[in-house]
Every structure is written in C-alpha cells, then in structure tokens.
Amino acid sequence: MSDVIEVLVVDDHPLFRQGVVHSLGLDPEFRVVGETASGEEALAMAQSLLPHAVLLDISMPGWNGIQTAEKIAMACPATAIVMLTMSEDKDKLLAALKAGARGYVLKGVSARELTEVLRAAVDGEVYVSPSIAAEMLVSLTQRKAPDPLQELTDRERKILSLIGGGKTNREIGDALFLSEKTIKHYVTNILQKLQVRSRVEAALLASRHEAGGAGGAGGAD
Structure with a gap:
C-alpha cells in the first residue's frame, strides 16, 4: 500500500499507548490520527476519523x-482492527476474530513486526501471533475425541x-428379558x-461407525 496508513491507538495504559504512538511515528508510512483509553471514545473517533x-487492547474499563x-467493525467496515494484547487466551482470540478483528498480536512484539501486521491487516489479510496459533493447533489436535461407541x-x-x-423399549x-423401565434407563445412559x-x-451415529466394528469392554448388566 503506497499511501500513508492512518492508525487509531486504543489502550487504557497511558505509558504503553504513548510508546506505541511513538514507535509508529518513527515509520514514515504510518500516521497516528488519534489515541484514547476508552472503547466508547474509540468508536466515536473511528466514525469521525x-x-x-x-x-x-482487549482489557479496558467500560467496553x-x-x-x-x-461495534467498530459494524460502523466502519473498511477499517482494519488489530488486537494488541497481553492475553494468550484462545477463547478471547476466537471471540476477537468473530467480532471482526483481522489481527491478534501479543504485546512485546517488535515495532517492525507490528507495522508489518498493520500493513497486512489493511491489505485484508488475517494475522495471529505464531505462539498462540501454534498452541491452538496443538489443542485442537489433542482435543480430538475417541470413538464414543467405545x-x-x-x-x-x-x-x-x-x-x-x-424396536421400542418394550420390544x-x-x-x-428385561423390564421396559430398565431398558429406558439403559437408553438414557447410551444417549x-x-x-x-x-x-x-x-x-x-451407530450406523456411521458400524463399518469400523465394535470393540471394547465387557458388559455391565
């Protein structure tokens, strides 16, 4: 992107926010057009600027x-939103992307990496810090459930x-050679x-797994 990228910085920690503003100000391809500590003000400034x-930032008082x-994604769909946060919570990452963020970056990232992420987001790409992305992939593969029929x-x-x-429960x-009530209890357990x-x-579910065979433990009557 050849034009200067205008950025609004939103963080309720003044020292950190000023550091980000200063870092972006050193790159001639970026211009910070506003900064605020509040989500409510951020929406108004995004609509105005x-x-x-x-x-x-993710953790702020108020919104x-x-x-x-x-709210910004709905009001200003052309604006790329990048979360810059300390949180490595995968649920927050997914919630942020669902809310419309195009980037999720951990605080502590270098100024150079941050500008690269901002460029990518403005160009329509999605970026997630590699450490969180790798952790999420591992958790997804580990979470794969065994065959429930087992x-x-x-x-x-x-x-x-x-x-x-x-067949009905009675049948x-x-x-x-069991009572209908006992069968009903078994069916509840099965479900x-x-x-x-x-x-x-x-x-x-049983018919989909039938081809794989039915292994497993002995019965508990």
Missing part, C-alpha cells in the same frame, strides 16, 4: 476490546443395535455417553 486501522471491535458396554451396544432396528425389553439428544441420533 475513518482510520485505515485501529490498534485495540472491553472485543465489544469495541464488534464407551458403551456390550449390553448397551446390543440395545443400541435394536434401537437402530426400530427391546422382551428380547433381552449421555454418545452425547446425542434422541434415539434417532444415536442410531444414526
């Missing part, structure tokens, strides 16, 4: 950074198979273990 980018980002006992698998065959009870809400969902 229409900067190319807003550097926004926090995510609330402010959402949590079922042999008897629960049998009951699930009969559910898939369209299943007759087939297994909880599979994390589904209905017999139909449980049967569909």
Whole structure:
C-alpha cells in the first residue's frame, strides 16, 4: 500500500499507548490520527476519523476490546482492527476474530513486526501471533475425541443395535428379558455417553461407525 496508513491507538495504559504512538511515528508510512483509553471514545473517533486501522487492547474499563471491535467493525467496515494484547487466551482470540478483528498480536512484539501486521491487516489479510496459533493447533489436535461407541458396554451396544432396528423399549425389553423401565434407563445412559439428544441420533451415529466394528469392554448388566 503506497499511501500513508492512518492508525487509531486504543489502550487504557497511558505509558504503553504513548510508546506505541511513538514507535509508529518513527515509520514514515504510518500516521497516528488519534489515541484514547476508552472503547466508547474509540468508536466515536473511528466514525469521525475513518482510520485505515485501529490498534485495540482487549482489557479496558467500560467496553472491553472485543465489544469495541464488534461495534467498530459494524460502523466502519473498511477499517482494519488489530488486537494488541497481553492475553494468550484462545477463547478471547476466537471471540476477537468473530467480532471482526483481522489481527491478534501479543504485546512485546517488535515495532517492525507490528507495522508489518498493520500493513497486512489493511491489505485484508488475517494475522495471529505464531505462539498462540501454534498452541491452538496443538489443542485442537489433542482435543480430538475417541470413538464414543467405545464407551458403551456390550449390553448397551446390543440395545443400541435394536434401537437402530426400530424396536421400542418394550420390544427391546422382551428380547433381552428385561423390564421396559430398565431398558429406558439403559437408553438414557447410551444417549449421555454418545452425547446425542434422541434415539434417532444415536442410531444414526451407530450406523456411521458400524463399518469400523465394535470393540471394547465387557458388559455391565
């Protein structure tokens, strides 16, 4: 981008905010057009100044950074929002991106890196600090759940198979020589273990996994 990039800096810590303003002022490609400690003021200034980018802290009194980002993104869709924060919380990262931020950068980043992120955001790219991005990828891969059917006992698998065959609780009870009330209890356990809400969902889940076979522990009657 050949034109000077105009930036609004929003942070409730005056010393840090002044440091950012000073750093950006040393780069001839950037011009800080405003600074504030408040999300409410940030929205008004963004609407008035229409900067190319807003550097926004997450933790502020009044409107926090995510609330402010959402309001600025709606009011000034052409303005690129970059979160500059101490928070490595993955939930806050996702909330910020959902609110409309194009960048999520940790405080402590070098002035050169910050200007590169701002340029990228203004050009429409999305940037997340590598340390958080890597941590999020690891957590997503580790969070991959095992086959929920492996949590079922042999008897629960049998009951699930009969559910898939369209049998009612009474019919299943007759087939297994158990009371309808006992079958109802088993069905409740099955739904909880599979994390589904209905017999139909449980049967569909079972049919999708059927090709993989049913291993697992012995039954607890």
